[in-house]
Amino acid sequence: MNTTISDSGIKSDNGVDLSLLQPHTVQLYHLAEHQCVVRKVKARSLLHPRRFDLFAKLYYIRLREENRDQALKVYTQHIKAFNPDEKEPGRDDKQSLDDFVAYFDHLINHFATSSFDATVSVVPVDANGIILDGGHRVAALAFYDKDVVVAQYADVHSVADFDYQYFLKRGLSRRVCDIVALETIRWCQDVYVACLWPIMGKDKKQAIDKIRQLAVPFYDKSLSTSLRSFGKFITQVYKAQSWVGTESNHYKGAMDKAAHCYASHGEMSFVFFSTSKGLDAVLQLKDQIRSDYPYGKHSIHITDTKEETKDIACLLLTQDGQNTWQDTQGYRGWHARLSNYLDERLFVLKNVYLTRLKVKVYYWMRKFRNNR
Secondary structure (H helix, E strand, C coil): CCCHHHHHHHCCCCCHHEEEEEEEEHHHHCCCCCCCCCEEEEHHHCCCCCCCCHHHHHHHHCCCCCCCCHHHHHHHHHHHHCCCCCCCCCCCCCCCCHHHHHHHHHHHHHHHHCCCCCCCCEEECCCCCCCCCHHHHHHHHHHHCCCCEEEECCCCCCCCCCCCHHHHHCCCCCHHHHHCCCCCHHHHHEEEEEEEEEHHHHHHHHHHHHHHHHCCCEEEEECCCCHHHHHHHHHHHHCCCHHHCCHHHHHHHHHHHHHHHCCCCCCCEEEEEEECCCCHHHHHHHHHHHHCCCCCCEEEEEEEHHHHHHHHHHHHHHHHHHHCCCCCCHHHHHHHHHHHHHHHHHHHHHHHHHHHHHHHHHHHHHHHHHHH
């Protein structure tokens, strides 16, 4: 069966030549049993928070020449989280991290000067437009703002959400996840961040559930801070507002706001999300959440623009940003960092190293049985 694209971009007959898809993907999703529609789309339209890995790949492309060591760190760590044995199922050309890097570099160099060739491969996507395979191809094409040919299966769904929570559970460090989340904001439109202030309390489930009803969260982060640091943070979050005050009056307005929004536990939480429903829907969401909590407008802040979202993300997700407002000399500062570090190390031990050990044990047991 030939994969031909009509002038409208839609294939006139059903199906796709399965030799253009990875055999492992065909078997995993039983694609031979399903019909699909083949069309040409912008690769950037496939960038979705449920594929957090795409933004790790985009980060690598953007930084590989400027800061290759840093780019490699993020890329290889996300690959290890995806593939604990550092191999891709069904691929003989990806049997080590070096193989992954060499393969990706080749793709990047190729698509820098060439278009996608649908006679060589096609990218399968599920009913929601989430890619089932081909993350490296999509990332490289998206970076250069090129088209890609997809085969969309209307009755197939991805076996998992490969979102930020998936990678955290697989042991990708918070530091690397912060970097990838910031890259997500760089590439996605209609991104916002909900700032759930300490006065809301530690149980923020009701607010987060309301956010999920409207939008797709692509990252969350919680930090505990002192009132002094919180005041400095508020000063930067609302820096465009005249009521914040000035350095000469010690930013009195911002300090008053911080006092109203603070609580003794000092925990503030942030939910980054994406929605195509527009700013009016986001403003309505903010009002709904404020009405659910006794402290009203002191409970939550949600950004209005992508630039505001990016500014807050830089304050939270980069060390340089945190250094501008965190009281790193205070007890809460080092105590919170130590506690977060120990929690993360314990989590990685239980969920990553033990999982990798199980994979190795299974591998050797299977090899032993096959050699008997």
